[in-house]
Amino acid sequence: MSEAREQSMNQISKAPGSAAALSQSSEVDDVIRLEHIYKSFDGTAVIEDLNLSVRRGEFLTLLGPSGCGKTTTLQMIAGFETPDSGRILLDGVDVSGLPPYKRNLNTVFQQYALFPHMTVFDNVAFGPRTHGVDRATVKQRVDAALEKIGMSAHARKKPGQLSGGQQQRVALARALVNMPSALLLDEPLSALDVKLRRAMQLELKRIQAEVHTTFIFVTHDQEEALTMSSRIAVMNGGQIEQLDTPEVLYTRPATPFVASFIGQATLLPGVVRAVGDGLATLELEGGGSAPAAAPARIGIGQKVLLMLRPEQVRLGPPSEESTHGFTARLETEDFQGVAFRYGLRRADGREVVATLLPQHRLRDVSPGDMVGVDWDPAQAWVVPGYFKQSEGKSK
């Protein structure tokens, strides 16, 4: 895995449309830049050579499994943690050594951290009052902030009297009222139940669009990240694996980790046999010829992975004359509401997952039968890097 990551890290900077390439050109309007950040706790490296540019006004999500360093990264931006080395620039000024109260940033904490002994109004007013804003202006700004999140009617209540969703809004208002350069959100929706969570995701997105403030959002929930973000930085092992729009991450992942972490994917190892026109043809391990779109850097003879999203897979009767694709044995068929989900297994034991809309549902086939597996080469994607066989089989 680590070699794969190293390999993929090299590719990120060269892959077209990737973050590193873009950040060169938009350097001027970066709100926050992290340069070569290292951080370790008790001798264990948590962040290793992290570089990140956050553009003004964007909704950027740091996404990754627990322990990937996303929260530590956010806390270093906020000033609650200090990097061991590297620089943090806020609006072009190095703030690496500054305490939180000297950074024009505000955080929405995981459990909101509202002040329980103060009213909603006083909670929101805490920031402006601390900064010495005069009484009339404080009232005007707090009222406006509460209005924006629809909490004006609750200004006199204490946080303990509010529901989780309402507390969430107050936490948001308390941060936004300070007009920060960027708002940092540390898994702010994780305490809410699923339904409220979906609603708050949309509301957060709406508010972000309305106030034009840069949001840096931390989550481990890839669906949440895909829904809300303008760009996502996928983190793993203390580094950013890929930073791009949700759509690019989903359709054109740069590393095996990104491919498997975001959405569902079948990843099959193979060797590149031919390249050209943005397409590569793989010879799959265990048999089968597989054409798929590929990054420019892919070369003949390279060991790579073929990524097939379940909805890209086409199933049909096994055919002898087909020049690409392969056959697999149908194992399971499940109805999932919008689609049918098929579990297939190749002769070499690797699993393939397909989802078909009801109108494309396979007739006359039942578990145990052989099925032809096919796809549109322009949609399938070659992921640089390589899993070991055991890893490739899982998922």
Place this chain on the structure above:
Amino acid sequence: MSASLAARPPRAPAHVPGSVPGRFLGRLRLFVGRHLLTAAAILGMLYLLAPIAMMIALSFNRTEGRFDFVWHGFSANAWAHPFAVDGLLDSLEISVVLAVIVALTATAIGTALAYAQVRYKFFGSGLLDLVLLLTISTPEVIMGSSLLDLFLDRNVAPGQITIVLSHVMFDIAFVAIMVKSRLRGFDIRLEHAAMDLGARGWRVFRKITLPLIMPSVFTAGLLALMLSLDDFIITMFVSGDVVTFPLFVWGEARVAMPPQIYVIGTSMFLFLAVLLFGAVALDQRRRSLEAKA
């Protein structure tokens, strides 16, 4: 579910009923087992409350002559004239004034110490824990005599100042330990949030931390007040010719106790009990608010 139950044949009795006395013993054992804890709790409470009940009862004693330890019958005379004993009011005044000064000083220092120890890492913090425990666990007689030595050695005349210095010293330890336990349960993210909103150390403490731990600080202050008001042994050594209330009581008790002393004792008990209950209730409310937010 109900169908399967209905289909099952009637259940045979689990055991053959024993003899009547056997059954009685079984029930008794069950009864005792169930109520033993309650009984023990009630006994324990009685044991703890007996001296207080005795004190309240004696405050209504109808004394023959001025002083007596023996119950002669009910009278509210002592309550009608609580200060009708020479020197009682003076000693009480001295004790109350000193205790208030001591409690305020010790609470301020103890709280600051607790905050420093819980929030910051500094050299000697662990040693400080040990010193606090030592202060509490050192026998008062030894503490008192060594304090007197210290004051005499420094040419400080025993009196009100030495009483305050000594009381503040042992009260700090109690306050610090109580406030520390509250601070350890304090949600640090609230302080982070305040810093995030631009507040520095002192403002964070004054606006966020202190209001939330106030009930505990208040309780600790109350304890400091009681300990000072009540202290006899150390005070005896360092008081010089100042007579505090406990010293006055000691002097009286060598002859016989006027019921007025029980009146003062009962009043203090009631006053402090009300304050303490209030503080505990407030603390629980604050904590539950904090938990919900």
